Amino acid sequence: MLYDTPRLEAMDETVLGEIEEMRRDLKYRLAETHRWDGQLRRQLQARAIQGSNSIEGYRASVEDIESIMSGEDPLETSAGVAREITGYQQALTYIQLLSRSPVFGFDTGLLHALNFMMIGHHVDKTPGTVRPGGIYVRNSATGEVVYEGPDAGEVPGLLGELVEWLNSGDLDAPSYVRAAMAHFNLVSIHPWRDGNGRMSRALQTLVLGRDQITTPEFSSIEEWLGSMENTVDYYRVLSARGRRNWSPNGDTLHWVRFCLRAHHMQAQQVRRRLSEAGEVWMLLEGQTDAEGLNARTVSALYEVFVNRRLRRTRYQTDESLSQGQAARDLRDLAARGWLRPYGETKGRFYAPGPRMQAIKDEFAARVTPLRDPYRLD
Structure with missing residues (x-):
């Protein structure tokens, strides 16, 4: 039973x-x-x-x-x-x-x-x-x-x-x-x-x-x-x-x-993330285009928007790049203040730089609380 x-x-x-x-x-x-x-x-x-x-x-x-x-x-x-x-x-x-x-x-x-x-x-x-x-x-x-x-x-x-x-x-x-x-x-x-x-x-x-x-x-x-x-x-x-x-x-x-x-x-949360993903991606596309950066770099920037860090191998795989191409892109983004590098060799990763952190803070400030469907008030 x-x-x-x-x-x-x-x-x-x-x-x-x-x-x-x-x-x-x-x-x-x-x-x-x-x-x-x-x-x-x-x-x-x-x-x-x-x-x-x-x-x-x-x-x-x-x-x-x-x-x-x-x-x-x-x-x-x-x-x-x-x-x-x-x-x-x-x-x-x-x-x-x-x-x-x-x-x-x-x-x-x-x-x-x-x-x-x-x-x-x-x-x-x-x-x-x-x-x-x-x-x-x-x-x-x-x-x-x-x-x-x-x-x-x-x-x-x-x-x-x-x-x-x-x-x-x-x-x-x-x-x-x-x-x-x-x-x-x-x-x-x-x-x-x-x-x-x-x-x-x-x-x-x-x-x-x-x-x-x-x-x-x-x-x-x-x-x-x-x-x-x-x-x-x-x-x-x-x-x-x-x-x-x-x-x-x-x-x-x-x-x-x-x-x-x-x-x-959870559905509210996912729906919000989907909307946010589109808005953030378009914003980053506009920024990279204005700076003459390759359009593929948006995926690297989006990764550090949603997470705390990005590894070169992740970006390299996502965009089907050579090791040299991926490394050059990330160095360029770091030089422009989008990313901040930490560590060396295999332990190296990239966290949000001051420009990306400003965007993360802006979006975090406007997140509205989720609605409990069983609360009547």
């Missing part, structure tokens, strides 16, 4: 309608090709990976995650955390492919395989196989047990029931609701010795991807969940009303509302 999908109330239907409206808007915007699409998509995927892993205590900057995604060594992140990031990126990449696959079905083998992709470097944790014994989730600050998973003997049957539901259960429920319940049931079953939280968040993204909810980079709520205040709320809602062990008979509407709110807030 799994946790049941709750019946929505009028306010939930309203929030769902607003999410769908934003989804359609994003879909139309993404149908048009823009020069900044690739960089924005990469940044959003990196932020999703960052969010999901930071919840588990594996912290890395967006810039380092983008380096790991492209096969480069990160500048600051430890080798251990980099392995966690690499495993999670591998699983998300596969989820993106599965979202578009014409032949697909959920099965336990797929779930185990995704878990192995994420934590296969932890051979001692028997990745990709059902845990052999009990499992306890503890409060990292106090050591207190906050949740006890079902007995190991029950796990194979519960996973089989979950897979059956994923393929044929509650198909008339909204995709966002089904995805939230897939997340909740998997994390409650806690079938593996490690990676249960990351797997559950990834499964939520896969359920949405199979229902063609834009693309995983734009539909994932992992970035939203990974911010400090939201992470606290995430754990609070998961353990609401003293649910300290497997007891699939409680009301899950509070959890679904939490997820709907997260989708709404």
Whole structure:
């Protein structure tokens, strides 16, 4: 027996309608090709990976995650955390492919395989196989047990029931609701010795991807969940009303509302970033044109607008340049005050120079707060 999908109330239907409206808007915007699409998509995927892993205590900057995604060594992140990031990126990449696959079905083998992709470097944790014994989730600050998973003997049957539901259960429920319940049931079953939280968040993204909810980079709520205040709320809602062990008979509407709110807030954030991307790119195009710079340098400037730093290899790859061309462009931009170089050889990177920082500050000053869809005032 799994946790049941709750019946929505009028306010939930309203929030769902607003999410769908934003989804359609994003879909139309993404149908048009823009020069900044690739960089924005990469940044959003990196932020999703960052969010999901930071919840588990594996912290890395967006810039380092983008380096790991492209096969480069990160500048600051430890080798251990980099392995966690690499495993999670591998699983998300596969989820993106599965979202578009014409032949697909959920099965336990797929779930185990995704878990192995994420934590296969932890051979001692028997990745990709059902845990052999009990499992306890503890409060990292106090050591207190906050949740006890079902007995190991029950796990194979519960996973089989979950897979059956994923393929044929509650198909008339909204995709966002089904995805939230897939997340909740998997994390409650806690079938593996490690990676249960990351797997559950990834499964939520896969359920949405199979229902063609834009693309995983734009539909994932992992970035939203990974911010400090939201992470606290995430754990609070998961353990609401003293649910300290497997007891699939409680009301899950509070959890679904939490997820709907997260989708709404994340969609607002992504929509704002898409609008900002176009405005910033056009502004930078105008500046580089006025100074007689090559149009390709806009991608370097945009990268340091959205992130803290840029490496020469990133710009070189994005624009298909030789090492010499990329280095000359970046030196020129630094000389003009757009970029500021730091470090030497492999550790060299470029941060915003005074001219770019002025643009970043201007945009930061006019960001309006996101709207909580469940607040009536």
